[in-house]
Amino acid sequence: MIGISDIEAAARSIAGHVVRTPTVPSPGLSALLGAPVTAKLELLQRTGSFKARGATAKLLSLSAAERAAGAVAVSGGNHGIALAVMAAALDVKATVVMPETAPARSIGIAREAGATLRLTDGMDSAFALVKELRDEGLTLVHPFDDPVVIAAQGTVGLEFADDADELTDVIVSVGGGGLIAGVAAALRARRPGVRVWGVETEGAQAMSEALAAGGPVPVALSSVVTTLSAPSVSRLTYDHVAALVEDVLVVPDREAVRGCLDLAEHAKVWAEPAAGCLLPAARQVLARVGGGARLGLVVCGGNATPGEVMAWTERFGLR
The missing domain is CATH 3.40.50.1100 (Rossmann fold)
Structure with a gap:
């Protein structure tokens, strides 16, 4: 707890x-x-x-090697925005995975912040893709299970x-x-x-x-x-x-x-x-x-x- x-x-x-x-x-x-x-x-x-609070705390906790490899988040909108913007502010490479149903404004902000954006056909497939990216060495910034x-x-x-x-x-x-x-x-x-x-x-x-x-x-x-x-x-x-x-x-x-x-x-x-x-x-x-x-x-x-x-x-x- x-x-x-x-x-x-x-x-x-x-x-x-x-x-x-x-x-x-x-x-x-x-x-x-x-x-x-x-x-x-x-x-x-x-x-x-x-969401900026949790994303910032997690990014600040990363080691130098983890920062260099990059962070990834899955999001219906706000968590993805937070990771993208705060990662840019903290000079950490970020990938954001969102369902295609995510608000267009959220998708645009994440992209404009410089994050790599990956869109999927739903939240289930978004979480599945994040698992693959974690296996490739990216650090997950989970929206809540952390x-x-x-x-x-x-x-x-x-x-x-x-x-x-x-x-x-x-x-x-x-x-x-x-x-x-x-x-x-x-x-x-x-x-x-x-x-x-x-x-x-x-x-x-x-x-x-x-x-x-x-x-x-x-x-x-x-x-x-x-x-x-x-x-x-x-x-x-x-x-x-x-x-x-x-x-x-x-x-x-x-x-x-x-x-x-x-x-x-x-x-x-x-x-x-x-x-x-x-x-x-x-x-x-x-x-x-x-x-x-x-x-x-x-x-x-x-x-x-x-x-x-x-x-x-x-x-x-x-x-």
Whole structure:
């Protein structure tokens, strides 16, 4: 299990390379949800999501030989952007493997950063290709199945604990589980009374299905939220969530997109559906915990284009 000393060490390592993102009360979201809301604006992080933290920590941990051979990542978008941009900043050769369904903007940014880009027909084949590249000598920067990466993602929780006022419940989006594992570990140490909740979208339910099965299982992916679409969680992230997280909630894609629109209107931030799903989850949490709740939302990323959001808005009849 990742401990607070691991997370504090990660914070020292990545300081100066990443942004200490704002933690702010949101009057607009508080009025919308009917409870005090504090938002951790990780969408203002370098590369537009929290993923820069884990990628940076892993790249900084590489030996000289590993840096020379290069690093590889598999990604539905944000992790690939993070590896490409941070590897360029740290002078490490990078290869990014993405499914063809990854957002066009993410593919373009990874390519423009100088990474070698490999596109596959889906996430399963993307992970298979990464295995081949590892066998050729590249070092894998895994999006979630790595204690170095999880500890660095946990610095989000460390900052949240230090910077927020009183909280009762913190809600975190879940893909492979690296962010929620790290955040939950940090909050358990710094704010042990706070409940941590996860949220996934329908068709990207790797963690909730793992919890139901008693361990990681492969899942069928159909959600439009590609940045949450891990084909399975890892034993490492599962163990953290099973031990430290209250529950993992599941919301429809439509409500995640509605959440993007609500975040733009009421919080004045431009988020992707992986963050938009926080709002329908927050309503579920409030219904379960009753009065007196003070919510914290980890707004994990903002890498969605206006065109993508408008297309989803039309698709789900949200105009």
